[in-house]
Amino acid sequence: MATLQEQRQAIASGMAARRAPTGEAERKATGQRIIEERTGKSVVDDLNKLTQPVRQRRPLKTIQSVGAIPATTSRSSYKEPAATTGGIASPLTEKTKVAAGKTVPDNELWPAGYPSSDGLFVLPAFKTQRFTDANGAEVVLEFANPAWVAV
Incomplete structure (x- = not known):
């Protein structure tokens, strides 16, 4: 074996x-x-x-770059801007007034104010604000009533 x-x-x-x-x-x-x-x-x-073979996309032909545009000079006549009587001259300075013995900004607020989105409180909303521009002219900004805002 x-x-x-x-x-x-x-x-x-x-x-x-x-x-x-x-x-x-x-x-x-x-x-x-x-x-x-x-x-x-x-x-x-x-x-x-x-299946039909997918057509291969051919790349675009390359174009040689031509370089930067050469520098040139030119002339023009200066025209002074026209003098205007309208407009606001910057900067604006907020006007103040004396109320109850304190100097406070000269503005008015809407009585209903501006309600918050959740209705828990009401923010003060300007009705008008008064400023003086750089030329000494009075500038008054008037704002729309925000009472239309739904709570």
């Missing part, structure tokens, strides 16, 4: 003898085919053969 080692060697030599006629290239091709079937590559290739 043959030993276990001898039996194993006989099995290994039998397997090698059976594989020899198939050849290494055939085994590799079979392995590659199995991988392609698993990943679906052959199916994708077959479907791509049935």
